[in-house]
Amino acid sequence: MTDLAQLLVLGLKSGAVYALVALGFTLIHSATGAINFAQGEFFMLGGVLATAFTTAGVSLLPAVVYAVVLTGAIGVVMELLAVRPLGDGNPLRIVLSSIGCSVLLKQIALHLYGPDERPLAPFSPGPSIRMLGVAFERQALWLWGLTALSLVLFALLFRYTMLGRALRAVAMDRDAARLSGIDARLMVTMIFGVAAALSALAGAAVTPMTQTAWDVGTRIGVKGFAGAILGGISSPATAVAGGLLLGILETLTAGLIDPLFKDMVALVVLLAVLVFRPAGLFASARKDRV
Amino acid sequence: MSRIRLNEPLLLAALIVLVLSAPLFRLDGYLLKLFTLTGINCIVVLGLALLFGYAGQVSMGHAAFLGIGAYVFAILTTRHSVSWGVAMLAAMTAAALAGLLLALPALRLSGHYLAMATLGFGELVSFAFTEAEPITGGVSGIIGIPAPQIGPFAVDTPEAAYWLIWITVALVTALLLFVRRSAFGRALRAVRMSEPGAIAAGVNVTLIKVIAFVASAGIAGIAGGLFAGTMRYISPSDFSVALSVTILAMTAIGGHDSLLGPIVSAIVIGLLPSIDALIPGLSREFSQYVQSYQADVYGVALILIVIFLPGGFGSLRMRRRGRSA
Numbered sequence: 001m002t003d004l005a006q007l008l009v010l011g012l013k014s015g016a017v018y019a020l021v022a023l024g025f026t027l028i029h030s031a032t033g034a035i036n037f038a039q040g041e042f043f044m045l046g047g048v049l050a051t052a053f054t055t056a057g058v059s060l061l062p063a064v065v066y067a068v069v070l071t072g073a074i075g076v077v078m079e080l081l082a083v084r085p086l087g088d089g090n091p092l093r094i095v096l097s098s099i100g101c102s103v104l105l106k107q108i109a110l111h112l113y114g115p116d117e118r119p120l121a122p123f124s125p126g127p128s129i130r131m132l133g134v135a136f137e138r139q140a141l142w143l144w145g146l147t148a149l150s151l152v153l154f155a156l157l158f159r160y161t162m163l164g165r166a167l168r169a170v171a172m173d174r175d176a177a178r179l180s181g182i183d184a185r186l187m188v189t190m191i192f193g194v195a196a197a198l199s200a201l202a203g204a205a206v207t208p209m210t211q212t213a214w215d216v217g218t219r220i221g222v223k224g225f226a227g228a229i230l231g232g233i234s235s236p237a238t239a240v241a242g243g244l245l246l247g248i249l250e251t252l253t254a255g256l257i258d259p260l261f262k263d264m265v266a267l268v269v270l271l272a273v274l275v276f277r278p279a280g281l282f283a284s285a286r287k288d289r290v
Numbered sequence: 291m292s293r294i295r296l297n298e299p300l301l302l303a304a305l306i307v308l309v310l311s312a313p314l315f316r317l318d319g320y321l322l323k324l325f326t327l328t329g330i331n332c333i334v335v336l337g338l339a340l341l342f343g344y345a346g347q348v349s350m351g352h353a354a355f356l357g358i359g360a361y362v363f364a365i366l367t368t369r370h371s372v373s374w375g376v377a378m379l380a381a382m383t384a385a386a387l388a389g390l391l392l393a394l395p396a397l398r399l400s401g402h403y404l405a406m407a408t409l410g411f412g413e414l415v416s417f418a419f420t421e422a423e424p425i426t427g428g429v430s431g432i433i434g435i436p437a438p439q440i441g442p443f444a445v446d447t448p449e450a451a452y453w454l455i456w457i458t459v460a461l462v463t464a465l466l467l468f469v470r471r472s473a474f475g476r477a478l479r480a481v482r483m484s485e486p487g488a489i490a491a492g493v494n495v496t497l498i499k500v501i502a503f504v505a506s507a508g509i510a511g512i513a514g515g516l517f518a519g520t521m522r523y524i525s526p527s528d529f530s531v532a533l534s535v536t537i538l539a540m541t542a543i544g545g546h547d548s549l550l551g552p553i554v555s556a557i558v559i560g561l562l563p564s565i566d567a568l569i570p571g572l573s574r575e576f577s578q579y580v581q582s583y584q585a586d587v588y589g590v591a592l593i594l595i596v597i598f599l600p601g602g603f604g605s606l607r608m609r610r611r612g613r614s615a
Contacts, residue, residue: 035402035405037405081593082597086597091400091402092348099350103585104589107583107586111586218531221409222406226406271407272395274396274399
C-alpha cells in the first residue's frame, strides 16, 4: 500500500511538470488554433536559464524568477516575430513556424551554454520528509507548491480580472472578441508570454531533481501535449488534470510493469485517446475546437 | 498552367542527368560518399514532399521510418541471410506498417495531432534502437551489412553505390510526377488547399491522408534499406529526432507541390556542413563553424519561408511563370 502511495507521489512529481506544460499548449491552442511545437523549449529555457543565472552568481530564488520572466519575454518575442506576421490564416503555418522556433531556441541554448548537463541546487536543502511511510523530496514539495500557486493565480486572473475576461474571449472566438473591442493580437501575444512562463517555472522547479540540458525540451513537449489531450485540450482545467494523470500513469507503468515502458506511455495514451475519446477524458459533451 | 507543369520535369531530368554523371569526373571517395548520403536524404525528402508538399500534412518522425527500414534491412541480411531484394521489400513494408499504425488513429482529427504523434514516435523509436541491444546491437549498431547484389552486379564500390542511390532518386521523382498528374494527386492537393472543399467534392479526406502518410513512410523505409546497404554500417545516431526535423525543414523550405524545390533544398542544406570539401580554399575550421550553425540556418530559413513565401522556394519559379503566361 505504501509502495503504491510512493508511486503516486512520484507520478504527481512529473505530473505537475506535464500539467504546467499542458496548460501552455491549451492556452496557445485555444488562442491560435495551432499546436506550439516550441512549448517544450520554454520548459528547457526555464531550467537552463536558472542554472545560467546561478552560475553567474545570482542567488537561487531570484535566478529562478529571472529565468521564468525572461522565458516569458522570449515567448512574447517569439509571438511577435514568428507568429503574428502569419495573420490568423492556416494553423499549419503556425505549426511550421513554431518548429523553426523550437530548433532555434535549442540551438541558442546550445551555443550559449554548451552541450553538458547542468545541475541546480535544491530550493531548500535537506533529506526527504517522511509522512505516513511515504518519502517526499523537499524539491517535489516546492514543485507542487509553485505549480499550485501558479494555477491558482492563473485561475483568478483568468476568471475575475478584466484582462482574464479578454483573454478568455479571444480564446473562445477571436473574431467576436475583436468585434467587441478587444485587442485580440495583444491578447495572443500575452498568452504566449504566460504559456512560456508557466512551462519555464516547471523547468526551473524540476531541474534540482533531474538536471537539465539544451535538448530536454522535445520529450517534455510531447508528454505535456499528451497530458493536454488526455484530459481535454479545450479547457485549461482538464488539460492540467490530464497532465497530472499522465504522470501517475507513467510511474504506475514503470513501477508495476517495467521501467523500460515508462516513456512509451505518453505516445500510447496520445494515440488511444485520439481513437476512443478525442475530446479528452474529462471534457464535457460539448465539442469545441477539436 | 500547362507550361509550368511541363517545365519542372525537364529541369528535374536535367538535374538528375547532371548528378548521375558526377562519378565520371573522378571525384574522390569522400565526396562520392557525401553525395550518396545526400541522395538518400533526397529520397526521404521526396517521400515527405508527397505528404507535406502535396497533401499538406506534417511529419516529425521520418528519421524513424528511415531507421526502421535500415534496421529491418540490416537484421535480415546480416543474421538471416535474406536476399537483397526481399530485405528491401521488408524494409519498405515495415516502415509503411509503422506509418499505418500511427496515421490511422491520429489522422481522424487535425493533422497537428499526427505531427505530435510522429514526434513522440520518433523519440520512442530512437530510444528502442539504443535499448533493444539483442536485436539492434545497441549504441554500437550493426556492422558488416552486405552490399546489394543486383543480378550479376555487386553494388560494392563508391561509384556503384552512388549510382544506385541516384537512380532510385530518379525513379521516385518519376513516380511522384506521375502521382501528381493522377486523380490521387488531385485529391491530395484538394485536401491541402481546403479540407471542407475536398469533402464537398466527394474526396474521402481521411483515407487520402492515410494513404499519403503510409506511402511517404514506405518511401522513407526504402531509403533506410538503401542507407544500410550502401553505408554497410548503421547505428542509432543515424536516425535521430533532430534528423526528422531537418528533413521536414528541407521539405518545407523546398515548397508545396514541387519536387525540384525539396530536392535542391535537401542538397544545399545537406551539403552545408561539408562545405570545405566542395569549395577549395575553405578551412576545416570554417566548415566546423558552419556545421555547428547548420540547424540555426534552416530554423531561421523555415520561419522566414513560412512568413514571406508560404509556398516555399518551389513556388517562386511557378509564380513568375504563372504571371507571364
